[in-house]
Amino acid sequence: GENVEQHPSTLSVQEGDSAVIKCTYSDSASNYFPWYKQELGKGPQLIIDIRSNVGEKKDQRIAVTLNKTAKHFSLHITETQPEDSAVYFCAASPNSGGYQKVTFGTGTKLQVIP
C-alpha cells in the first residue's frame, strides 16, 4: 500500500517569512495529492491539491509542487501570518478507477511567530 512521509514534524517561522513542508510517497500509481490544514479543535480542511499531470499549482500565498519522478511534493506558504499556525497534512491517492483510499502524512505543526 501507499506510504507517505512528511517533514518536518514541527516548523517555526517568523511572521512574513516563508514555510516549506515536504512529503514523499511510495506508490507510483498515486496521482492526486491534497493538502489539509487542521486548526486547533477542528477537523482538517482542504487548502490546495494537485494532480499528477500538473507540476505546480498556486493559490494566493500557497503553492504546491510535484515531482513525480522523485515521488515527492511540497507545500510552500509565503508571507506567513499568525493565522497560518496550524497542523498541515499532505496526502496521496491513486486513481485506478476504483474507490482508492487517501493516505495521509504524519503532519507538520507550523507556528508563525508574530
Place this chain on the structure above:
Amino acid sequence: DTAVSQTPKYLVTQMGNDKSIKCEQNLGHDTMYWYKQDSKKFLKIMFSYNNKELIINETVPNRFSPKSPDKAHLNLHINSLELGDSAVYFCASSQITSGGLKTQYFGPGTRLLVL
C-alpha cells in the same frame, strides 16, 4: 448549513461501556469515512462506505462496527471500550468525480476519552 456534522462533540465514558458516534453530511456525497486521530495527530482511516456499502475496512478491532443507514449517514458503534480507544474520531465525506478527484470534507471531530 454545516456540511459534515458529528455528535457528540465530546464523549467521556468508562472502560467496558458501549458507545455510538453519529455522522451526517448534507453535501450529497456518495462516500463517507471514519478516521481515528491519536494524540500524536496521526490520521488513520478506519472504514469507508460508498452508497451504503463497505468499501474500505482497515485493520480495526471487531469492537468497532460502522453502520450506514443511507448515504448521508455513517455511524460508528464501539463495544467494550478500552483505554487505547481514547482519540479524536473524524467523519469525512467525498464525491468521486469522473477524473477521480477525492476531496474529502471533514467533520469537527468527536473527542472520546475512556477512563
